[in-house]
Amino acid sequence: MSSFDISIQARASGDFHEATILEGLAPMDLLVVEREWSPERSNLMQELLAAGVDRRKWPQSLHWDWSKKAPALRLLESSGFGLVCEKKWQGVMMTRTVSYSARLKADRGKPIVYLDFLEVAPWNWVIQDIHRSGLFRTIGLQLFWRAVQQSLDEGFKGRVGLHSLPRAEDFYRKCGMVEVGHDAAKQDLVYFELTQEGAEKFLADGGYK
Amino acid sequence: MTQQSNRTGPSREWLLRMADVEDSCPSVSVGGMACDLDLLAPPHSNGQRIFGRLVEFARRQLGMSVEQLANEADIELSEIVEIEMHDETVPRVRTVFQLAKALKIPEGRLMEVAGLATPRPEISHAALKFAARSESTAKLTFNEREALEEFVKVLVEVSDGGMRD
Amino acid sequence: MAAKKTMTLNLTDAEMLALDELSEKKDLSKTAVIRQALRLYQMVNIRIERGDKLFFEDEAKKEKAEVVVL
Numbered sequence: 495m496s497s498f499d500i501s502i503q504a505r506a507s508g509d510f511h512e513a514t515i516l517e518g519l520a521p522m523d524l525l526v527v528e529r530e531w532s533p534e535r536s537n538l539m540q541e542l543l544a545a546g547v548d549r550r551k552w553p554q555s556l557h558w559d560w561s562k563k564a565p566a567l568r569l570l571e572s573s574g575f576g577l578v579c580e581k582k583w584q585g586v587m588m589t590r591t592v593s594y595s596a597r598l599k600a601d602r603g604k605p606i607v608y609l610d611f612l613e614v615a616p617w618n619w620v621i622q623d624i625h626r627s628g629l630f631r632t633i634g635l636q637l638f639w640r641a642v643q644q645s646l647d648e649g650f651k652g653r654v655g656l657h658s659l660p661r662a663e664d665f666y667r668k669c670g671m672v673e674v675g676h677d678a679a680k681q682d683l684v685y686f687e688l689t690q691e692g693a694e695k696f697l698a699d700g701g702y703k
Numbered sequence: 704m705t706q707q708s709n710r711t712g713p714s715r716e717w718l719l720r721m722a723d724v725e726d727s728c729p730s731v732s733v734g735g736m737a738c739d740l741d742l743l744a745p746p747h748s749n750g751q752r753i754f755g756r757l758v759e760f761a762r763r764q765l766g767m768s769v770e771q772l773a774n775e776a777d778i779e780l781s782e783i784v785e786i787e788m789h790d791e792t793v794p795r796v797r798t799v800f801q802l803a804k805a806l807k808i809p810e811g812r813l814m815e816v817a818g819l820a821t822p823r824p825e826i827s828h829a830a831l832k833f834a835a836r837s838e839s840t841a842k843l844t845f846n847e848r849e850a851l852e853e854f855v856k857v858l859v860e861v862s863d864g865g866m867r868d
Numbered sequence: 869m870a871a872k873k874t875m876t877l878n879l880t881d882a883e884m885l886a887l888d889e890l891s892e893k894k895d896l897s898k899t900a901v902i903r904q905a906l907r908l909y910q911m912v913n914i915r916i917e918r919g920d921k922l923f924f925e926d927e928a929k930k931e932k933a934e935v936v937v938l
Binding site for chain 2: 620656658
């Protein structure tokens, strides 16, 4: 397992806390993540029910169970990343390097890091309907940054691809990804791609030399 | 061959700037694998499955066994098993009412999830597929830890049959 | 990055040529090409082991032909 020292921001204080991204998660790690996160998922679900929030407005990943994804980590092409802060899993990401390749014309067919999965711990979610302001932020950013770094490490020049959930599309757009289009093979989710140029700009903006 | 990556992550200044972007979006989640695992909302959802899963999860969250819930709610054990395990079960009104009390879920809401109150046009598949295989974070006994590790072994070794890439 | 071991690979001229071409086409180092090939081979084999089949599809004719991988 490799580790990367980073920091994430606490919402209430604005302070940055030391954190670590671990690369090379094993299936067991994902089960531990699920055990850590599921009580909070349950709490959120209860609160949403109690507040009578329309189910269409519930966080879409509320019901996702990470343990189902565990077997994927057996494959060489899959990588699991976990962000740890204050001894808890604050975010998890899974990527793949072989199953998908670039779709944009300029680099079509060239390998990319495909972002299979990215999720932030439920206690970090901002859910206005139940007055939840979330503990930490910048977790998604740090993990996405790491995915772009992985692409560099692999020799893929920073190319990244992903299918965004509808509510996250704006985020990936603003990270400089190109909106390729709705993908019928993925229930019409929009497929985004970060080109080599886009990656260079993204990383340069973040101070990477 | 491969480049050495910057191991310290992006600058704080960039993080602060981009954090507002991150915040302006309700979510940063991606959906590729969720789609493959059929976790996204399908066009039609089955109310009974949501109900069954919710009951199971709420029960486990409270640390109750099925037997304990049956006692607590004054419902037949077999009925709870039916509800949790079988998707076609239509619960009775009294059952839902009793479960709501025992599980500390607002009755009206549970009625709705059970499909007994005026159903909303769409019930989110998010609730439906709430798989909740794990227990709450009560400390694991040695036996429970063993059982978990056995389960992990099976999970990893036996069938990926349910997982499509 | 995880600890790595070194391996020496003896390739024929034809294999080296193929490796060079792939390296060029995919804009990858030769090592990265081999690595990708290994990952792909493993992934395909695991899926076939669990009962999936691998097909090529002729988009024009809409015909499928099974790719047999051992």
